[in-house]
Structures are given as C-alpha cells and as structure tokens.
Amino acid sequence: MFNGVHLNDGNIRDGDAEEARFRRPRRVVVTGLGAVTPLGADVPELWQGLLDGRCGVRELAGEEFADQPVRIAAPVTVDPATLIPRAQARRMNRSALLAVIAAREAWQDAGLGLADAQEGRVAADRAGISMGTIIGGAPVLVEADRRLRDKGPRYVPPLAAAMTVPSQAASQISIDLHLTGEARTVTSACASGTEAIGNAIDRIRHGHLDMALAGGSEAVLTPTVMGAFAAMRALSTRNDEPHGASRPFDKARDGFVHGEGAGVLLLEAEEHALARGARIYCEAAGWGLSADAHHMAAPDPTGAGIVRALRAALRDADATTRDIAHVNAHATATVEGDLAEARALREVLEGHDAAARPVPVTSLKGHFGHLQGAAGGVEAVASVLTLHHGLIPPTLGCENLDDAIGLDVVTIAPRPVPEDGNLVLSNSFGFGGHNAVLAFRR
Known part of the structure; x- marks a missing residue:
C-alpha cells in the first residue's frame, strides 16, 4: 500500500516523513487525464478532434432558443446522465455530472481503481x-424559480439548494471516489479551472496532499445565461455559420461562442507516483496569478496584468523565456481580449530569440468555443497532451490572422513541438481581471 509516507527511503518513519x-x-x-468536451466523451x-480540426459548435435546437439573438453553442457530445447510475445522477447538477465523469477518467487513466480509496489501497x-x-448549478435555481412561479412552492425540487452551489462538482467527486483529504472550489471567472489546478500544485508541493484531482467544469447552455x-x-x-463562428486571432472575429465540458488532471507528488509505478505525462512545474484592477468585464488593453501572470509562472517553474516551447493561449475570439493577450505575450517573449525560433502559439476555442470555468481544465489537458x-x-477558425497579433500562430495543421524548449504555458483570463497561467515541463 502506498500510504503517502514514502519519500526516498521505504523504511522512513511516519513522523520523519511528515516533517520532511x-x-x-x-x-x-x-x-492522469480526463475530459468531456464538445469533441467527444473522453480524452482520446x-x-x-483537435488534430483533425473538428469543430463542436452547432445551432441549438429547442423553442426556448428560437427567439434568442445568439442560437449557437458547443454542447458536449453525450448525455452525462447516461454515464452515471440514475439514482446518483439525479442528485447532481449538469456541471457536477461532467466533473465526475472527467475525474473518473483521470483517476483510471492513472492506473487507479474507482474503489481504491474506499478499500484502503489509496490513502483517502x-x-x-x-x-x-463560474456558475455551477445556477440553471437548477432558474428551473426551480420557474416551477415556483408556474405551479407553486410544492413543486420546487427538494434538492434544488444543494444542487445549486458551485462547490457541488468538487463534493460529488469526493463522494464518488471516497477521497477525504479536501474538496476545494475556485470561482474566478474564466480563470477558475486554471487557478484550481495551480492551487492543487501548491497543496501537493508543500505536503498537505500526495495527490489531487484538479480542473474545471461548466454547463450553462441555457437561454438565461446565453441571453x-x-x-x-x-x-x-454567426448563427448561420456555426462551424466558422469562433475565430481566435482572426481579423473577422466578433465574439466568443459558449461551450460546456469538464477537464481534470490527476496531480501527484513525484515520489508518490514513482513509489506506485505510475506513468508520468509531464511535470506540473509552476503557475502564476495576477489581477488587472481595471474593469468588471473588459481586459486591460495594455496586457500588463497578463504579463505579470506569465512572468510569475516562469519564476515559479524556475524557467526563462528560452525554455518556452509553446503557448496555449486563452484567446476567446473577442476583439480586445485577443489583442491584450497578444501584446502581453510579445512583451514577455522579447527575451526569447524569436529570429532563431519564434514561439508557436495556438488557441483551442475555434474547436469547442469557450468552456467558461471548464476552459482552464480542458486546455490544461490539451497542453499536457501537446x-x-x-x-x-492548430488554431481552428483563424483563416486571416489579424496583423496586430504579431505572434507565430499555428494554423491549418498540427506542428511538432520545438525540440529546444521544454515548457508549455497554458493561459486563462476572466472577467474582472483574473489572470492565471500554468507551466508544464517536458
């Protein structure tokens, strides 16, 4: 049994290990990696789908969307309620369902059994x-309000309050896998998933945990939220052009496309992973945070806050710009957001020898839209796979690169990761000036 006390010596006493x-x-x-996205029900x-250039954006069916000014979005490809036992699924909001499915995949991808913690093979x-x-179970509350108004208080679901709280995804993963260390929730706009992964890195680094499932989930494709x-x-x-609606970095971009999904990583202390013979994808080397302190929705056009988050991630990973092999950009296809991020990346990469080898940049939101609180989780999974x-x-939807971007944006087809770099940065930025960046090392 790997009970979290191993360091380098299998005979080390528990107290010594705790101090160390x-x-x-x-x-x-x-x-381990897990994901449920508009491109499919799992990580493969x-x-x-990313390599093939597939797009998960489509027109939404249903009369509730008929009069909406925007009728396109990127839903997941499977009904999550069919993948969980019915009695269990009825107690979860849709975001939590997606989170549990992705967490299960990440857990099993790491070579662990769903009952390992419950049966003592993992130190729970x-x-x-x-x-x-970001929003968690708010659609449950909207539906409860509709029932209250249409039929009266007797028709409000008895679990509506418990299913509304944003922390339900974390708590349901904990219940499902019987993990008792801690179950945390981060809500920082579209940087939520990335910040949640960063927090988990620190909890493991400093000995509070040996392993953590970390990422993001969101499922809010409702008329109220989209309206x-x-x-x-x-x-x-672009209601008449769903597959061409999300255009990161493109001259003709006109806004983001809503999506839903979940992405989860299993993070471990290296010695813990080695002790149980786990397959290791890469190192979660560092992360950085900053705040714009600029506007409730618009990004700081100078990109100064993003610059601080990027540099903080590099410092935390004990890396320099010369180590960067690739940047997975946030780039949502909003006019000002893409420009602010590009301006920040150009400033940070000034120390990199761009003449010898520019840093390739891509955005995945042309494939599946903006997954909101799930964006950082799913894009972290993709960064690890990169x-x-x-x-x-490639960056789907970027057919005519905006001249003002000034970056080496990967388009049309996949490109090999440069061999002289060992670091991938994954960016997430949110309303209110939340900036978060993850650094993964080869």
Whole structure:
C-alpha cells in the first residue's frame, strides 16, 4: 500500500516523513487525464478532434432558443446522465455530472481503481480535489424559480439548494471516489479551472496532499445565461455559420461562442507516483496569478496584468523565456481580449530569440468555443497532451490572422513541438481581471 509516507527511503518513519514534507517543496507530476468536451466523451476523442480540426459548435435546437439573438453553442457530445447510475445522477447538477465523469477518467487513466480509496489501497485522507467553476448549478435555481412561479412552492425540487452551489462538482467527486483529504472550489471567472489546478500544485508541493484531482467544469447552455452574454455583446452572432463562428486571432472575429465540458488532471507528488509505478505525462512545474484592477468585464488593453501572470509562472517553474516551447493561449475570439493577450505575450517573449525560433502559439476555442470555468481544465489537458505527443494542435477558425497579433500562430495543421524548449504555458483570463497561467515541463 502506498500510504503517502514514502519519500526516498521505504523504511522512513511516519513522523520523519511528515516533517520532511514541510521541509522542502516537492516536485509535482501529472499522471492522469480526463475530459468531456464538445469533441467527444473522453480524452482520446478530444485529442483526435483537435488534430483533425473538428469543430463542436452547432445551432441549438429547442423553442426556448428560437427567439434568442445568439442560437449557437458547443454542447458536449453525450448525455452525462447516461454515464452515471440514475439514482446518483439525479442528485447532481449538469456541471457536477461532467466533473465526475472527467475525474473518473483521470483517476483510471492513472492506473487507479474507482474503489481504491474506499478499500484502503489509496490513502483517502492524502488525496484531494480542487475544481473551478463560474456558475455551477445556477440553471437548477432558474428551473426551480420557474416551477415556483408556474405551479407553486410544492413543486420546487427538494434538492434544488444543494444542487445549486458551485462547490457541488468538487463534493460529488469526493463522494464518488471516497477521497477525504479536501474538496476545494475556485470561482474566478474564466480563470477558475486554471487557478484550481495551480492551487492543487501548491497543496501537493508543500505536503498537505500526495495527490489531487484538479480542473474545471461548466454547463450553462441555457437561454438565461446565453441571453445575458448576448446582451453585453460578448458572443459571436454567426448563427448561420456555426462551424466558422469562433475565430481566435482572426481579423473577422466578433465574439466568443459558449461551450460546456469538464477537464481534470490527476496531480501527484513525484515520489508518490514513482513509489506506485505510475506513468508520468509531464511535470506540473509552476503557475502564476495576477489581477488587472481595471474593469468588471473588459481586459486591460495594455496586457500588463497578463504579463505579470506569465512572468510569475516562469519564476515559479524556475524557467526563462528560452525554455518556452509553446503557448496555449486563452484567446476567446473577442476583439480586445485577443489583442491584450497578444501584446502581453510579445512583451514577455522579447527575451526569447524569436529570429532563431519564434514561439508557436495556438488557441483551442475555434474547436469547442469557450468552456467558461471548464476552459482552464480542458486546455490544461490539451497542453499536457501537446508535450506528451510532441504535437501542437492548430488554431481552428483563424483563416486571416489579424496583423496586430504579431505572434507565430499555428494554423491549418498540427506542428511538432520545438525540440529546444521544454515548457508549455497554458493561459486563462476572466472577467474582472483574473489572470492565471500554468507551466508544464517536458
């Protein structure tokens, strides 16, 4: 049994191991991946869809969307309620369902059984969860309000309150896999999933946990939420062109496309992973945070906050710009958002010898839209796979690169990861000026 007390010596006493955990930061590695996205119900379908240039955006059916100014989005390809026992699924909001499915995949991808913690093969109190979401179960509350108004208080679902809270994804993963270390939730707009992964890295580094499932989930493709974003003119209005609506970095971009999904990594202390013979994808080398302190929705056009987050991630990973092999950009296909990120990347990469080898940049939102709180989780999964397979997916929808971007944007077809770099950065930025960046090392 690997009970979380091994360091380098299998005979080390528990007390000594506990002291050693807090004496030095531990290296954190990625050992499992899970995802449910508009490109498929698991990680292999996500990855193949990215390489093939598939798009998961489509027109939404149903009369509730008929009068909406925006009627396109990127839903997941499977009904998540069919993948979980019915009695269990009825107690979860859709976001939590997606999170549990992705967490199960990551757990099993790491060579672990669904009952390992419950049956004592994994130290349950040394394993935790860190999930990001923005809205969580708010659609449950909207439906409960509709029933209250139409039929009266007797028709409000008895579990509506418990299913509304944003923390339900983390708690349901904990219940499903019997993990008792901790179950945390991060809500920081569209940076939520990335920040949740960063928090988990620190919890493992400093000895609070040996392993953690970390990522993000979101499922809010409802008329209310889509109408709200459409009212602020944040969404693409290409209703007649779903597959060409999301255009990161493109001259003709006109807003983001809503999507839903979940992406989860299993993070472990390196010695813990080695002790149980786990397959290691890469190192979760560092992360950075910053705040714009600029506007409730618009990004700081100077990109200064993004610059701080990028540099913080490099410092945390003990890396320089010369180590960067690739950047997985946030780039949502909003006019000002893409420009602010590009401006920040150009400033940070000034120390890199761009004449010898420019840093390739891509955005995945042309494939599946903007997954909100799930974006950081799913894009972290893709960043890990980019390192693992040595291939950078193309930026779908970028047919005419905006001249003002000034970056080496990967388009049309996958490109090999440059061999002289060992670091991939994964960016996420959100309303209110939340900036988060992850650094993964080959």
